[in-house]
Amino acid sequence: EADIYQTPRYLVIGTGKKITLECSQTMGHDKMYWYQQDPGMELHLIHYSYGVNSTEKGDLSSESTVSRIRTEHFPLTLESARPSHTSQYLCASSTRTGANEKLFFGSGTQLSVL
């Protein structure tokens, strides 16, 4: 069973607030990812990291930023939340191997910006 945790599970916040979504994994995975998903829609990769001090932007442009100071921790930050940021944010990590790579996902954070 995968051990990847996201907090908070739900967050309702006002416009202009700074927020940080937490993601931690205890599997020692080097690779971690953030996906964004609107209700009934596809998942879109917004950030990824292949290891400590490595971060890259994904295929979908996002105003959020990420950091990777420790292997197990990959937080996502919005400096000034807006209603357009309302969405579900999913964190994932994966093993190193190529064809057998499997992504393990957290339960997600449902963000609502009023």
Next chain:
Amino acid sequence: DAKTTQPPSMDCAEGRAANLPCNHSTISGNEYVYWYRQIHSQGPQYIIHGLKNNETNEMASLIITEDRKSSTLILPHATLRDTAVYYCIVRFPGSSNTGKLIFGQGTTLQVKP
């Protein structure tokens, strides 16, 4: 990565086999077929993957046609807890593609009592 086509929705009776099709007619020789599922409001869960041969694990079976242009995910005895969106993904497992799964719309499987 090759594009996949899946039916938007399917129903299955509880206890029966659920057969979820996926078309990937443009798949190349080195691309693998992966299946994930997403239960409502949770993160996707890996199910199974394969290249050419049929595969089976504790969750499901994957049948890939000989020409590799299509595949079928089989849940042998569907339960209500198998109600989810099922994603068929074709991907070349190179280092530049790591984690960059294109999930698409998937098939919403509704298992009914």
